[in-house]
Amino acid sequence: MNLIEEITNVILLTDEAEKESVIEKIGDLFEYGNLEKNEMIEGANLLLSHIVHEKNSSVRESMLHAVNNAIVYKDIAADLSLDALLPSSTLFEVEEISYILSFLGFSGNPKYLSIIKSYLNHQNVEIKEAAQEAIIEIEYRSSKKKK
Numbered sequence: 001m002n003l004i005e006e007i008t009n010v011i012l013l014t015d016e017a018e019k020e021s022v023i024e025k026i027g028d029l030f031e032y033g034n035l036e037k038n039e040m041i042e043g044a045n046l047l048l049s050h051i052v053h054e055k056n057s058s059v060r061e062s063m064l065h066a067v068n069n070a071i072v073y074k075d076i077a078a079d080l081s082l083d084a085l086l087p088s089s090t091l092f093e094v095e096e097i098s099y100i101l102s103f104l105g106f107s108g109n110p111k112y113l114s115i116i117k118s119y120l121n122h123q124n125v126e127i128k129e130a131a132q133e134a135i136i137e138i139e140y141r142s143s144k145k146k147k
Contacts, residue, residue, distance in 0.1 A: 003035060003043045011050050020062045023047075027066030031073045041079045044070045048081060052088040060092070064099040077106035078141075086115060098130040105134030108141025 007026060013019040026047075030040060047063045054060045071077040085100050092100065101119060104112040116138070119131035 003029070003039050004046065007043050007046045011046075016056050016059055019056075020059050023059065023062040023066055027062070027069045030066055030070035035074075037074070037076065037079075040070055040074055041076050044076060045081045049084050052084065057093055057096075061095060061099075064096055068099055068102065071103060071106050075106075077103055078108055080107070082107055082112070089115075094124050094126055097127050101127070101130040101134040102137075105137030106141070108138055108145065110138060110142050113138060 003026070006022070010019055010022040010026070013022070026043070029035065030044070035043075044067045047067050051060055051063045051067075054063065067080075071080070080103070082100075082103055085103070089097060089100050097119070101116060104116055113135065116131050116134045119127050120135075122128050122131070
């Protein structure tokens, strides 16, 4: 079974514990696996598109962690469709918002700066720090592109 089929199948699971377990294995595959870049991007985008529809916060966090593995270990944030997360980002929990801010930062895309800056005044310190780190990351990545 290929990655896309596996992700599609896991999204359809009704057993939350099994769903979370399979998503964690996908996250490990993103970190340690030898996947084609396009397949990894498609898989991560598929997870991102379903995060906003997932009701179980543990499963959502597993999805975000899996995508984070792809971003951190395979540097694909610039290739992901992160816009799908933005309309719902205020509905997420603190840890989830931190992941999203991190994703936006790793994208290196300055178009996300205004969104990230809106979190600098958030009441939660963890979210403020994640926003600050995301801004630094965007500035760093966009300065590397100019060279």
